[in-house]
Protein backbone atom coordinates (compact mmCIF):
# COMPACT_ATOMS: atom_id res chain seq x y z
CA UNK A 1 0.00 0.00 0.00
CA UNK A 2 2.98 2.27 0.32
CA UNK A 3 4.11 1.76 -3.23
CA UNK A 4 1.32 3.41 -5.19
CA UNK A 5 2.24 7.06 -5.09
CA UNK A 6 5.97 6.92 -4.54
CA UNK A 7 6.72 8.23 -8.00
CA UNK A 8 5.05 11.54 -7.33
CA UNK A 9 5.97 11.95 -3.71
CA UNK A 10 9.67 11.19 -3.63
CA UNK A 11 12.07 14.11 -3.55
CA UNK A 12 13.83 14.91 -6.77
CA UNK A 13 17.58 14.64 -7.09
CA UNK A 14 19.83 17.49 -8.16
CA UNK A 15 19.63 16.49 -11.82
CA UNK A 16 15.88 16.02 -11.76
CA UNK A 17 12.89 18.30 -12.12
CA UNK A 18 9.11 18.07 -12.00
CA UNK A 19 7.22 17.63 -15.26
CA UNK A 20 5.44 20.90 -16.09
CA UNK A 21 2.34 18.93 -17.07
CA UNK A 22 1.87 15.91 -14.82
CA UNK A 23 4.33 16.69 -12.03
CA UNK A 24 6.23 13.43 -12.26
CA UNK A 25 9.92 13.58 -11.37
CA UNK A 26 11.92 13.52 -14.60
CA UNK A 27 15.49 14.27 -15.64
CA UNK A 28 16.21 17.97 -15.92
CA UNK A 29 17.77 17.38 -19.32
CA UNK A 30 14.63 15.68 -20.62
CA UNK A 31 12.80 17.72 -23.24
CA UNK A 32 9.77 15.47 -23.27
CA UNK A 33 8.26 13.83 -20.19
CA UNK A 34 8.47 10.04 -20.54
CA UNK A 35 5.39 9.73 -18.35
CA UNK A 36 2.83 11.93 -20.11
CA UNK A 37 4.71 12.76 -23.32
CA UNK A 38 4.34 16.52 -22.92
CA UNK A 39 7.20 18.71 -24.09
CA UNK A 40 8.74 20.64 -21.20
CA UNK A 41 8.32 24.29 -22.01
CA UNK A 42 8.66 27.16 -19.63
CA UNK A 43 11.06 25.23 -17.44
CA UNK A 44 13.78 27.58 -18.56
CA UNK A 45 11.90 30.21 -16.59
CA UNK A 46 12.31 28.36 -13.32
CA UNK A 47 15.39 29.75 -11.75
CA UNK A 48 17.07 26.49 -10.75
CA UNK A 49 17.92 25.86 -14.40
CA UNK A 50 20.08 28.94 -14.84
CA UNK A 51 20.73 29.99 -11.26
CA UNK A 52 22.07 27.73 -8.57
CA UNK A 53 20.83 28.57 -5.11
CA UNK A 54 23.88 27.17 -3.32
CA UNK A 55 26.26 29.06 -5.60
CA UNK A 56 24.27 32.22 -4.94
CA UNK A 57 24.37 31.62 -1.19
CA UNK A 58 28.14 31.06 -1.16
CA UNK A 59 28.71 34.13 -3.34
CA UNK A 60 26.52 36.13 -1.01
CA UNK A 61 28.33 34.98 2.12
CA UNK A 62 31.85 35.55 0.82
CA UNK A 63 31.42 38.23 -1.84
CA UNK A 64 27.98 39.67 -1.15
CA UNK A 65 29.53 42.72 0.45
CA UNK A 66 30.78 43.61 -3.07
CA UNK A 67 27.42 42.89 -4.68
CA UNK A 68 28.73 39.82 -6.50
CA UNK A 69 25.58 37.84 -5.60
CA UNK A 70 23.49 40.42 -7.44
CA UNK A 71 25.82 40.36 -10.45
CA UNK A 72 25.38 36.57 -10.48
CA UNK A 73 21.60 36.96 -10.49
CA UNK A 74 21.85 39.40 -13.39
CA UNK A 75 20.84 42.39 -11.30
CA UNK A 76 23.76 44.51 -12.44
CA UNK A 77 22.33 47.89 -11.45
CA UNK A 78 21.80 47.09 -7.81
CA UNK A 79 25.00 45.02 -7.88
CA UNK A 80 27.01 48.12 -8.78
CA UNK A 81 25.13 50.14 -6.17
CA UNK A 82 25.93 47.49 -3.58
CA UNK A 83 29.58 47.50 -4.65
CA UNK A 84 30.12 51.26 -4.44
CA UNK A 85 28.23 51.66 -1.16
CA UNK A 86 29.91 48.66 0.48
CA UNK A 87 26.42 47.22 0.94
CA UNK A 88 25.57 50.27 3.06
CA UNK A 89 28.11 49.22 5.69
CA UNK A 90 27.03 45.59 5.49
CA UNK A 91 23.32 46.12 6.14
CA UNK A 92 22.34 45.24 2.56
CA UNK A 93 24.66 42.25 2.68
CA UNK A 94 22.70 40.84 5.64
CA UNK A 95 19.35 41.63 3.99
CA UNK A 96 20.26 39.80 0.78
CA UNK A 97 21.61 36.87 2.77
CA UNK A 98 18.29 36.59 4.60
CA UNK A 99 16.37 36.89 1.31
CA UNK A 100 18.40 34.04 -0.18
CA UNK A 101 18.01 31.82 2.90
CA UNK A 102 14.25 32.39 2.97
CA UNK A 103 13.90 31.74 -0.79
CA UNK A 104 12.88 35.28 -1.60
CA UNK A 105 15.85 36.47 -3.66
CA UNK A 106 14.90 37.21 -7.26
CA UNK A 107 16.96 37.27 -10.43
CA UNK A 108 16.81 39.99 -13.08
CA UNK A 109 13.66 38.49 -14.63
CA UNK A 110 11.83 38.45 -11.33
CA UNK A 111 12.11 34.70 -10.82
CA UNK A 112 12.75 33.60 -7.27
CA UNK A 113 15.97 31.62 -6.86
CA UNK A 114 15.04 28.65 -4.72
CA UNK A 115 16.80 25.75 -3.11
CA UNK A 116 17.11 22.78 -5.44
CA UNK A 117 15.03 20.51 -3.22
CA UNK A 118 11.96 22.71 -3.38
CA UNK A 119 9.33 22.22 -6.07
Ligand SMILES: [Zn+2]
Nearest residue numbers: 019022033036
Ligand atom coordinates in the same frame (compact mmCIF):
# COMPACT_ATOMS: atom_id res chain seq x y z
ZN1 LIG B 1 4.62 14.50 -17.49
